[in-house]
Amino acid sequence: MPGTVLLLAASPAGKGCLVDAASVLPVLAAVPPGVLSGTETANVVELADPLEPQAVLTRLRAAAAAPGPLTVFVAGQLQLDRRQRLPHLALARTTPSTVRYTALPWHWIREELRLRAAGSTTLVLDLHADHETWEWLRANPLDCGRNNAVYGRIAPPPSRRTVAVPTYMKAVATILRSGHRPELAELHQQALARVGVDGYADLVLAAAGVAGAAVPGGFAPGPPYRPERPRPQTPDGLMDGLTDADRRHSGAAGEGDPHSAISVAVRSGRHPDADALAAHHEQAAVQAHGPGSEQALHWAEVRADLAMFAGDPSRSCRTWLGVAVARLSAGQGPDTAAVEAAVDRAHHQWGQVRDATAARELGASLADLRARVPGRRQGALDHVQRQLRQLQTQG
Incomplete structure (x- = not known):
């Protein structure tokens, strides 16, 4: 059965533009339709900087009604309307005061896809948020519908007078242009690897459900790299991610596995109990x-x-820093996979810290570690030092 692909790239014209979303379309358009969809053949609909939310809704509704797999690629920026403070995808005519009338409400996307069969819909997202929306995302998930697979990232606002580039989506398109379509999870990880250190502050989306907050069963802001040894990644995976050796080392083998009790506590929101x-x-x-x-x-x-x-x-950052120091003190080399993973995770979590005082303190420790453990991505230490200089200007 042929698939359907919707390519949507949208951002405001003028000074309100945070990202040059449409720049990714030529790269995506160069990918064979079947590779975009993961099917033998596919119908592709392209929307470049659309003007009217109703026009986007019409195309989205038609795509959602098509039989077969549906893949929706969205590049653009998120803004909140001033009345209800709900996230919208900004379109070409959107300004901060006209979001409610000129942007596409995000919940329209969710609602149009709601009746599709579970597992038949994939969203690939490369979104930038303005300052107001970025703060909103710290406390609220970006609901993409629980029946849909979602991969991508939400990036914080770029520097003033700077227009960002949808680097994640361009990486996805570049990988797919080879004609080979990896499994979506693998494609996602490869794209994140190409984004590199510039993605340390992003919210990373990679699962099914809701996105934008570190919540069990939803999306967690995850580190943009692939750890080389199995370890717990999600509340359910606190037990499943362990090797038999891990279980023996941690005393978790046999009945009464503490990882199971921890997973239950996390899923029910009892975080202090889980940590205790x-x-x-x-x-x-x-x-x-x-x-x-x-x-x-x-x-x-x-x-x-x-x-x-x-x-x-x-x-989380402080704990990962402690793990890295402990491993180095135990004689493990700075290029050991477990040491690099600990520093990479500390780096990522540092990018989520919003308190400037804490960020400066942790950043100084991270910079010292990065000098010893540069990791496998060029520019990691430079990224920390650059962010620290910006933090110093905040007083």
């Missing part, structure tokens, strides 16, 4: 095996993930 349980096992591992042991470090890493799920990037 992990802390108990960490302390027991320290007493039995020493602070630099794999058993103790495993539980420290679990606690770093739990802090992320609890929406506490400062604590």
Whole structure:
């Protein structure tokens, strides 16, 4: 059955433009339709800088009604309307005062896709948010519909008088132009790797459900890299992500697995209980095996993930920094995968810290570590130093 592809790139004309969204369309258009869709053949609809939200809705509705798989690529910027403070995709005529009338309400996308069969719809997103919307996203998920797979990123506002580029979407298109379409999760990771250090502050979207906040069952702002050894990534994965060796090291083998209890606590929103349980096992591992042991470090890493799920990037960053230092102190080399992963995760979580004082403190420690553990991406230390200079100007 042929698939359907909707390519939507939109951003305001004039000084309100945050991202040159339409610049990605020629690259996407060069990809064979079947590769875009993941089917043998596909119908492609392209919308470049549309003017009217009703016109976009008409095309979206027609695409949603088509049988077969639907893939929606969206590049653009998010803004809130002043009356209801709901996210909208800004269109060519959108200004801050006219969002309600000239932009596409995000919930229109969700509603039009709501009746499609589960698993038949994929959204690939490269969105930038203005300052007001970025703050809103810290407390509210961007609801894309629970039946849809969603991959991509939401980037913070660019520097003043700077127009950003949809680098994530361009990376996706460049990969697909080879004619090979990896599995979506793999495609997503490859694109994030190409974005590099510029994506450390992004909210990363990679699952099904809602996006924009570190919540169980939804999307969490995840680090733009692929860890090389299996470890817990989601509340459910706190147990499933472990190897048999991990289970033995952490004392988790057999009945009464503490990871299961931690997963239940996280899913029910009892974050302090989850952390207390992990802390108990960490302390027991320290007493039995020493602070630099794999058993103790495993539980420290679990606690770093739990802090992320609890929406506490400062604590998560600090914990990952501690894990990295402990591994280095134990004699592990700066190019060891586990050391690099710890520093990369600390770097990512640092990008989520909004308190300037905490960000300066953690950033200084991160810069020291980055000098020892540069990681596999060029420019990581420069990124930290540049962000620290900006933080210093904030007083």
